[in-house]
Amino acid sequence: MNKIYSLILMFFIFSFSWSQDQLNVIDAITHKNKVVFTCENKSKISLEFLDSKNIKFWFSPNGEFVRNNESFAVINAVFDENYTINVNESSSVYEVFTEDLRVMVHKSPFKIQIFNKYQRLILGDTVEQPYVVDGTDIKTSKVLRQDEHFFGLGEKTGTLDRRGKSYTMWNSDKPCYSEKEDPLYKSIPFFMSSYNYGIFFDNTYKTQFDFGKDSTDSFSFSSPDGPFIYYFFYGKDYKEIIKSYTKLTGKPIMPPKWAFGWAQSRGLLTNETLTRDIAQEYRERNIPCDIIYQDIGWVEGLQNFEWAKEKYKNPKKMLSDLADTGFKVIVSQDPVVSQATTKQWEEADAKGLFATDIRTGESYDMPWPWGGNAGVVDFTNPKTAAWWGDLQQIPINDGVKGFWTDMGEPAWSNEESTDRLNMKHHLGMHDEIHNVYGLTWDKVVTEQFEKHNPNQRVFQMTRAAYSGIQRYAFGWSGDSGNGEDVTDGWANLANQIPLGLSAGLGLIPFWTTDISGYCGEITDYPEFAELYVRWLQFGIFNPLSRAHHEGNNAVEPWLFGKQAEKIAKASIELKYQLQPYLYSYARQSYDTGIPIMRALVLEYPKDENTFNIDDQFMFGEYLLIAPVVEEGAKTRSVYLPKGEWIDYNNPATTYNGGTTIKYPVTLETIPMFVKAGSIIPKSPIVPYTGALKNAPVILEIFPSNNMNSFELYEDDGETNNYKNDEFALTKIEAENAPSILKVDIDVPQQNEFKTEIRNYLLKIHTTSKPKRVEINSNQIKPVSPSKISENLNTNFKESNYFFDEKNQLLMIRLPDTKLRTEITIFN
Structure with missing residues (x-):
């Protein structure tokens, strides 16, 4: 008898597994630009054609197209409001022909194939298990070609080409992260393929991407919960795909012009005397500088936006005096209120502005790296915005020019911190909100800034992000560097190049590394000088350039010796000279989403040599930059794409492209090459933007x-x-x-x-x-x-x-x- 029961149980398990693996289409209903396919098990798949090249896919296992929240990322899902489709049905397939694509939906077993108009397969479901459902978990698998390469996912470590690797989307605070660590601070579930398509997976949960790590024949992406919605973008090249993604999720805001100047920071740059001293030193040494940051210690209490009285004698006068000499001050924000900041904590708690603990119904008690336990401000609550906006306006009224929003993952909420999953936000549980928590915060910061300061351009730089962040903030790469031995951070520096380029491919065009690396105690400045110089020589070609380090480790250029100071000064001056060129491309980034720091594959998508180049980039369209990232380097290997190239440092020297050269370098050298025939607009060297x-x-x-x-x-x-x-x-x-x-x-x-x-x-x-x-x-x-x-x-x-x-x-x-x-x- 037990044997019979076991056989029956096995039959039902097999049948359930088969029903998930073998979807069979039994019906299709078309309305204007959308077709909905119904399968035997009542699951449905919707294909909505935004236009002839871009499609929204929605797979619903229960046949209901509902979601808990509207998309946090998508702001424009209507590309062509008059677009319509015709669906042709045969015995085995449904077909949709557009001006650019042929989409085939096979009935049994169900699978989707997308061809271009020349019948070349662009994207195709696998024959076996194209969609697998396990409870709320859904996974889709696509055909992986032998010559296919992938780029994107925003700020991720490792090589630009994602093939053969897997990644997790879960915003994580990872100080001193290695070049192989994942996940990091930002989750941008958008990638592009060398087969001329891009995918944006519009799901905020802890999604997974596998680009052929588990299988050489397929790649996949999956989510543990939430609506299974993804967008397909087709384009003639990566630039066209990025433009479509930008159209869907919004244009990146432009920073103020002065934001493209040089910025100085450190962890304990949190008092008036030190701030004034640094500003004076910059001007006396004739090193250009526009911005001085104040880290979180500037506040009296976390996070009440009141100046720490023992550190700032007269903050308004300090800000006014600095402004007279061209300096702008940016201050830090954290997204929490310490319980020790009694007045503000009690006010927010009474108003229900904190995330709550689902177990108790009370404000969630969040351990915080400083300031003691705190309440996590719930920025998904509409009541929070005006309250926070009034608070952050306090330092703006004093003369502060903007914010950097730090710790917005939120910090101490990494994968292992499972207790955070008990947090409930106004718009949902933490597993859904976690990856967009920083985005909802940055949205409030920018919108409230613009409400209080009409028509004034916001400066906001953020660490944690999700798709759509470009509408509200700029980015930096968090706590990079070697915390064990600050002088052994060469691999960390090298990894910042592909990480920054990938951020740009994920629509974060205005970005910086922490120049010098954030992590590690600097005990021997002469010993660290070479790495500092090389980090700075890369950093000046970040659209935003900030020198920053942890604690009271000062990283002003003059601290590293006369040679380092001289080189740093010349490098920073070069950044200011290139401002007209840089700012022109900033506008292009706003219009199109195309980044300023460009992976070579973005400019040369047909050159397979560029697929594996992670250590050099285009700065705009005409300048090629190959930072030196090896200790004691005497030469630098540089790949020059097809065309004629001129040595920017020695314009009498030219090279024919399509080859790799050995370029001689000294500590002073930044290998730079300009396309022959280029016109580069420049400006005179000035102490700060707008000084002349x-x-x-x-x-x-x-x-x-x-x-x-x-x-x-x-x-x-x-x-x-x-x-x-x-x-x-x-x-x-x-x-x-x-x-x-x-x-x-x-x-x-x-x-x-x-x-x-x-x-x-x-x-x-x-x-x-x-x-x-x-x-x-x-x-x-x-x-x-x-x-x-x-x-x-x-x-x-x-x-x-x-x-x-x-x-x-x-x-x-x-x-x-x-x-x-x-x-x-x-x-």
Whole structure:
């Protein structure tokens, strides 16, 4: 009898497993741009065509398309409101043809295949178990091609190419993380394939991604709970895919212009005297700097936004005095209120603004790294926003310019901290809210800032994130570095490059590493100097550049010796010189989502050599940067993609691309290469952004047979008027013939924003002394080297040139008339 029962039980188990593995479609209903397929077990799959290239998939095991919360990431799921589809049915398949895709839905067993219009398979379900349901857990498996590569998932360690690896989405506080550690602080469930598609998995739970680690024939993604919704994006290249993802989840806000300058911080930079001393030292040493941070110790109580009285004698005057010399101050926020901060804690507790403990119904008692046990502020509660906004406005009214939101995972809530799963937020239990907790916080911070400070551009840099974070904040990579031996952090530095590039691919274009690494006690500054310099040389090409270290470990450039200071100063000055170039690409990031720091595969998607390059990147479209990340390096291997490349440090040297070179380096060297034919807009070196009024626009030009153009973007740098397209855009073009070089500066497109009165200074790299130089067909005269740069920001009537034979550089000065101007050089 027991044997019979066992056989019956085995039959039912087999039948249940089979029903999950073998889905069979029995019906399809179409309405406009959506088709819903029903299977024998009543599960349903919805395909909603946003347009001809982008599709929303929703798999529902119980046949109900409902979700606990609306998407935290998606703000625009309607790409083409008039888009409609036709579904063709045959005996075995349903087919949907669009202008770009052919989607086949097989009836028995159910599977989906997406082909392009040339019948090439783009994405296909596996034959076996394309969807597996185990309770609330759902997993989908897709066909993995032998030559397929994956990029994305935001800020993840390791190689840019994700193939052969698996990843977890669970925002985690991982101080001093290794180059192999996962998960980290941010969860961006968006990736792209070398087969010209991208996937965004719109699920906030602890999702998993396996790109062929468990199987060489398939890759998968899964979730333990929540709606199983994912978006498919098809594009001719990665840039087009990113644009579609940006359209779905929102444009990244632009930082204030000064945010692209240099920033100084440290863990115990939390008092007025030290802040003033650092600011004064920067100005006396003529090292450019815009921002000084104050870490969490600036507050009287965690987190009441009141200045610590014993540390700040007169914070308002401090902020005013610093502003007079060009400094902006950013202060830290934590998302909790310590029970020791009695007044604020009792107020929030009484108003129900903390996450609660499901076991007791009381405010959850959260251990916190400092300040004692605390309440976790529930930013999903609509009542929280105004309360928090009033508090954070206190230091803004004093003169603070913005915030960095720290510990928003929330901290001490990693995978092993299972007690946190007892937290209940207004919008759901913690397993659903955990990955978006930082996002909901940053949303409140930005929206409340804009409410209290109308049309003022927000500065907010965050550590924890989820898809959609770009609408509210910028990012930094958390607590990097070697905590055991600060001087042995070379692998940590090297890992910051692919980590930052992957952040950019995940729509976090405005990003920084902690320059010097956050972790480790600095006991021997001369010994640490080389690593500090190399970290800084990489860090200046982060769109945002912040030097930061834990505790009272100071990382100001002058502390590492005269040589290190000299190199650091020159590197920081280079960042300021490149501001017009950088800021123009910042606008492009806002418009398209394309990052400024670009993985080579983003610019050269057909070059398979770029798939495995993790240690160099494009800075914008025209500059290639190959930071030195090896101790004692004498040479640096650099891969140059197809084309002609010019050594930025020695423009007389050129290379043919499609090859790897050995580039000689000293400690002073940042290997930089510029595409031949490029036009790089630059500015004079200034102590801080905006310090020089009527500053000239410097156009550095690298002539070749194939000249590029550049569109110089400018706006007021402070307000949100850029969102209304109030800016100036000036197109600069060049044409190089055997005996003539022409440079055209077009009439600026100016919409409610006017550029300053100023000069242009062209710096053209050429071996030929010109026979004649004309501006709008009028010949101009040569002058001495001192005359060419004399009173550039006050005299707007001179047009002349100077040829520097030693440096093979032709300099041409002319006023910016705001009219179309043609410069002709006869050789």
